[in-house]
Amino acid sequence: MRNERFQEEWTEHTCRSGLKLVLIYKPQFCTSAFLMMTPFGSLDWYQDDASGKRSYYEPGTAHFLEHKLFESGQEDVMRTFSRFGANVNAYTSYDSTVYYFTTPAEEISAPLSLLLDFVQDLSITPASVEKEKPIILEEFATYQQDPDARLFLESMRSIYRTHPLRTDIVGTEKSIRRITEAGLREAYAKNYHPSNMTLIAVTPHPDEDLIEIAERNQSAKQFAPAVPMRRWIAPEAPEVEREYDEFLMDIEQPKSAVIIKLLPDGMSAETMVLYEWALRFALERQFTAVNPAYQKWIDEKRITPYFGYEVEYNRDFAFIYFEDTTDEPQKLREFVTEQFTYLQKHGISKAEIQQMKCRVIGAAVRSFDHPMDMAASWGRGILRSINQFDEVALIEQLNSEVCLEILNKIGKLYISCIKLAPEH
Amino acid sequence: MISEEIARGVYLHIHETKKFKTQVLSITFLWPMNPSIRAESFLLSYLLSDTTEHFPKKQDLLSHLDHLYGASLNVSGVPRGACDRLKISLAGVHVNGLNDDLVEQLAGVGAECIFHPRLENGVFPDAMFRECQEQAIVSVRMIKDDPQTRCAEAAARVYGGSMANRVLPSPRQLAALTPERCAIAWRWIRDHARVDIQVLSDLPTAEVRRFCTALFPFRDRTANPKLRCYIPGKEERVESVRNISQSHIVLLFESGILMGDPEYPAYALANGIFGGLPSSLLFQNVREKQGLCYSIESGLLRYDGVMRVSTAVDAPHIEEAIQSILAQVEVMKKGEFSEEDLSIARHMYINTHRTMLDDPDAILSEQYRRALVSGALDITSMITLFSRMDRESVIRAFAPLKLKTVSIVRQKG
Numbered sequence: 042m043r044n045e046r047f048q049e050e051w052t053e054h055t056c057r058s059g060l061k062l063v064l065i066y067k068p069q070f071c072t073s074a075f076l077m078m079t080p081f082g083s084l085d086w087y088q089d090d091a092s093g094k095r096s097y098y099e100p101g102t103a104h105f106l107e108h109k110l111f112e113s114g115q116e117d118v119m120r121t122f123s124r125f126g127a128n129v130n131a132y133t134s135y136d137s138t139v140y141y142f143t144t145p146a147e148e149i150s151a152p153l154s155l156l157l158d159f160v161q162d163l164s165i166t167p168a169s170v171e172k173e174k175p176i177i178l179e180e181f182a183t184y185q186q187d188p189d190a191r192l193f194l195e196s197m198r199s200i201y202r203t204h205p206l207r208t209d210i211v212g213t214e215k216s217i218r219r220i221t222e223a224g225l226r227e228a229y230a231k232n233y234h235p236s237n238m239t240l241i242a243v244t245p246h247p248d249e250d251l252i253e254i255a256e257r258n259q260s261a262k263q264f265a266p267a268v269p270m271r272r273w274i275a276p277e278a279p280e281v282e283r284e285y286d287e288f289l290m291d292i293e294q295p296k297s298a299v300i301i302k303l304l305p306d307g308m309s310a311e312t313m314v315l316y317e318w319a320l321r322f323a324l325e326r327q328f329t330a331v332n333p334a335y336q337k338w339i340d341e342k343r344i345t346p347y348f349g350y351e352v353e354y355n356r357d358f359a360f361i362y363f364e365d366t367t368d369e370p371q372k373l374r375e376f377v378t379e380q381f382t383y384l385q386k387h388g389i390s391k392a393e394i395q396q397m398k399c400r401v402i403g404a405a406v407r408s409f410d411h412p413m414d415m416a417a418s419w420g421r422g423i424l425r426s427i428n429q430f431d432e433v434a435l436i437e438q439l440n441s442e443v444c445l446e447i448l449n450k451i452g453k454l455y456i457s458c459i460k461l462a463p464e465h
Numbered sequence: 466m467i468s469e470e471i472a473r474g475v476y477l478h479i480h481e482t483k484k485f486k487t488q489v490l491s492i493t494f495l496w497p498m499n500p501s502i503r504a505e506s507f508l509l510s511y512l513l514s515d516t517t518e519h520f521p522k523k524q525d526l527l528s529h530l531d532h533l534y535g536a537s538l539n540v541s542g543v544p545r546g547a548c549d550r551l552k553i554s555l556a557g558v559h560v561n562g563l564n565d566d567l568v569e570q571l572a573g574v575g576a577e578c579i580f581h582p583r584l585e586n587g588v589f590p591d592a593m594f595r596e597c598q599e600q601a602i603v604s605v606r607m608i609k610d611d612p613q614t615r616c617a618e619a620a621a622r623v624y625g626g627s628m629a630n631r632v633l634p635s636p637r638q639l640a641a642l643t644p645e646r647c648a649i650a651w652r653w654i655r656d657h658a659r660v661d662i663q664v665l666s667d668l669p670t671a672e673v674r675r676f677c678t679a680l681f682p683f684r685d686r687t688a689n690p691k692l693r694c695y696i697p698g699k700e701e702r703v704e705s706v707r708n709i710s711q712s713h714i715v716l717l718f719e720s721g722i723l724m725g726d727p728e729y730p731a732y733a734l735a736n737g738i739f740g741g742l743p744s745s746l747l748f749q750n751v752r753e754k755q756g757l758c759y760s761i762e763s764g765l766l767r768y769d770g771v772m773r774v775s776t777a778v779d780a781p782h783i784e785e786a787i788q789s790i791l792a793q794v795e796v797m798k799k800g801e802f803s804e805e806d807l808s809i810a811r812h813m814y815i816n817t818h819r820t821m822l823d824d825p826d827a828i829l830s831e832q833y834r835r836a837l838v839s840g841a842l843d844i845t846s847m848i849t850l851f852s853r854m855d856r857e858s859v860i861r862a863f864a865p866l867k868l869k870t871v872s873i874v875r876q877k878g
Contacts, residue, residue, distance in 0.1 A: 071820075120749075120809070123743065124808070124812065143820065146816065175756040182759075183710075185710040291707045293606040294603055294607050329527075330527045331524060331528070336523060336524070346600045396532065399532055403536065403558050406558040407556070409486055411824070
C-alpha cells in the first residue's frame with residue numbers, strides 16, 4: 042500500500058498462525074525498528090471469554106509478564122540481542138504490552154526470529170517469579186517518589202471509584218507480592234496467542250524477506266486454539282469519587298491538578314478519535330499561548346507558564362487532566378471551569394483550527410523520520426483501529442461546527458482537584 | 466558536509482541531504498565557564514525562547530511557527546565540560562511543496578532571537594523578566610525534587626572543578642538577578658562567545674550559505690573555549706536523608722581519559738562492558754543476580770575524565786550495592802570479563818554509531834563535538850577503531866579508574 046501524500050509505503054500480511062504483520066518500507070534508512078505488541082495492559086484485571094466466563098488477574102500482571110518474558114530458558118534475551126548488536130526493550134501501558142528492538146544490521150533474520158521466539162515462549166518457574174519481585178518492587182518505589190507520577194495517580198484515585206486506573210501500571214506492593222507462576226501462565230495463554238498480536242516493522246528490508254522469516258518462524262511452532270478475551274471494567278458513575286484531596290511529599294515545589302471526568306459511552310473507534318482531536322484542538326486554543334488572553338492570565342497569576350493539560354479518550358476511560366505549579370488548587374479549578382464553559386459556548390474559529398492542523402501534520406511527518414517513533418505510533422493506531430495516515434485525514438475533516446458539537450456533548454462537568462504539597 | 470569560518474570564531478556547518486523530511490538548524494554559543502554569569506546564562510534560555518522584538522507576544526511567535534507546519538524552537542542552556550553553552554534549535558518539515566522556504570524562515574526566527582530579542586531601552590522588560598525568573602526558579606526546584614538528580618548534583622559539587630561549576634544555579638542566585646545584568650550577559654555572549662551555526666537540510670549548500678551569512682552577521686571574536694578539562698576529583702562521601710521510597714547512589718570515578726584522547730574508543734568500550742549496556746556486568750550482577758535494584762548504569766562524562774555510576778536501592782542494601790559495584794570495577798581491571806562481553810560491547814557500539822547516521826539531531830551533535838574537540842573522530846572512524854579494539858586496550862583504558870566521590874540520598878527510616 043502507498044500513501045501518495047506522505048510518500049510512505051507499507052505492506053500488511055497475516056501469517057498462518059494469525060500473527061498480523063505491518064511492514065513499513067524505508068529504503069533510505071539503515072536502521073530497522075521492530076515492535077511486537079499484544080493488547081494486554083495494566084487495565085486488564087478482568088477479562089470475559091466468548092461464553093461470558095470471567096477471569097481475574099492481579100494488578101500488575103501485564104507488567105510482570107513483560108519482565109519475565111526476557112528470561113527464555115537458560116538464555117538471557119537481552120544479552121542475546123546485544124550479541125546481534127540490537128537494542129531491545131519493552132514497556133507496558135494501560136492497554137498494551139510492547140516488545141521492540143532496533144538495529145542497523147543487514148542480517149535481520151536472527152534478531153527478528155529471536156523477538157518472535159522470546160515473546161512466544163514463557164519460561165518461568167515459581168523461583169524465577171519470586172526472584173523478580175524485589176526488582177519490580179524497586180521499580181514501584183521509583184514511581185512512588187516521582188512527584189508527577191504520584192500527582193497523576195492520586196488524581197485517578199480522585200475521579201474513579203473502582204477503575205484499574207486507580208492503580209499504577211506496575212501494580213501495588215501487595216499485588217506484586219501476590220502474583221504467582223500460575224496467574225502469569227493463565228494471563229499469558231489468554232493474551233499472547235499470535236492471532237492477538239501484531240508485529241510492526243519500519244525497515245529498509247524488503248517486505249517479502251520479512252514475511253518469509255515470520256512465516257517460517259511461525260510454521261515451526263504449535264499454538265493452542267485462540268480464546269478471544271475481552272477486557273471488562275466495572276461501569277463507573279459519572280460522579281467523581283472525591284472532589285478535593287491533598288497529599289504530602291518530601292519536595293520543594295507544590296503542584297496541583299484538576300481533572301474533568303468524561304464518559305466514552307459506546308462510541309465507534311473513529312468517533313472516539315475524532316472526539317479526542319476535537320478536544321485537543323479546543324483545549325490548545327483555549328488554554329495555551331494560542332489564546333490572546335494567555336499572557337494576561339499569567340500576569341494576573343491565574344496560571345503559571347507550567348500550566349498544561351493532557352487528554353485521553355479511549356474505549357475504557359476518558360478524562361482531561363490539567364496541572365500547574367500552584368498550591369491553590371481551588372483557584373485552578375475555578376479557572377479551568379470558567380474557561381471550559383466559555384469554550385463550550387464559543388468553540389474554536391476556522392483560522393485556529395487551520396493553525397492546529399498545520400501543527401499536527403508537521404508533527405506526524407516529523408515522526409516518519411524516526412523508525413521507532415513511527416512503529417510506536419502505528420501500534421497506538423492499531424489499538425484505536427486507525428492508521429496514522431487515516432488519522433491525519435480524519436483530523437483534516439474537523440471543523441468549527443464539529444468541535445462545538447463535541448464540546449457541548451460533554452454537558453455537565455464532573456471535576457476533581459488535588460494538591461501535592463511539600464511536607465516541610 | 467562543509468564547515469567554514471565565516472568570521473573569526475564563527476563557524477558555519479552545512480549538511481546537505483535529501484534523506485530526511487525534517488530540516489534542522491541550530492546556533493550554539495560556547496564560552497569558558499564563568500561562575501559569575503552561570504545564573505544569567507541559565508535564565509537566558511527562558512528570556513530568549515518565547516518572544517522577540519518582531520514577535521512581542523508568545524502568541525505571535527507560536528502562530529508563526531505553527532504556520533510553518535508545526536516548526537519548533539527550543540532554547541537551552543546546558544553547559545558541557547569546562548564551558549557554558551546556549552543553544553538555539555529550530556526544526557520543521559517540508560510538507561508537499563507548501564513551505565519550500567522553510568529553512569530560510571527557520572533561520573530568520575533564529576536570527577530574530579539572537580539579534581532582536583525583546584528589549585526595552587536595552588534591557589529585558591520587567592514583567593517578562595519576572596515571569597522568566599520565576600519560571601527558572603520553579604524549574605530548579607522541580608529538577609531537584611528528583612532524588613537521582615539531587616544525588617548527582619551533590620556528587621558533582623563535592624568532586625569539584627568544572628563539574629562543580631556546572632551544577633544548577635540556586636533559587637537564591639536566580640532571585641538576585643536583574644534585567645540589566647541579564648542583558649549585559651546576553652550581549653557579552655552574543656559578541657564574544659564562539660558560534661557554531663549548523664544546518665541539516667535538503668537545500669543546496671550555496672543557498673544555505675547565502676541566507677545564513679546574510680541573516681547572521683556575527684563579528685569576529687577571540688574566545689577560544691576548550692571543552693576538555695581534566696581536574697582530579699576530591700575523595701569524599703556525601704550523604705543526605707529524605708523522606709522518599711528509595712535510596713539513591715552516585716559514584717564518581719576519575720579516569721583522566723577525555724574525548725579525543727587515543728585511549729577514548731577503548732575506554733568507551735570498557736564502559737559498555739562495565740555498565741553502559743543492558744548486557745553489562747553491573748546490570749547482570751547487581752540487578753539480575755542480586756536483585757538489588759531496578760536500574761543501574763554507568764556513563765562517561767567525556768569532557769571531564771570521569772565515569773559516573775548511578776543506581777537506587779532499598780536503604781539496607783546501600784553498602785552491599787556499593788561493594789558490588791566496586792567488585793565489578795575490579796573484575797574489569799583484572800580483565801576477568803569474557804571474550805563474549807567484549808564482542809557484545811564492540812558490536813553494540815558499532816551499531817549504535819551506525820544508527821546515528823539515521824538521526825538528524827545525532828548527526829549534528831556528533832559534528833559539533835568534532836568541531837570542538839581536537840582528536841575527536843567521525844562516526845566512520847570510530848566504527849573502524851571499535852572493530853580493532855582488543856582485550857588489552859580495554860583493560861589498559863580501565864586501569865586508571867579511581868573512586869573519588871560517593872554520594873547518597875538515603876531514604877528515611
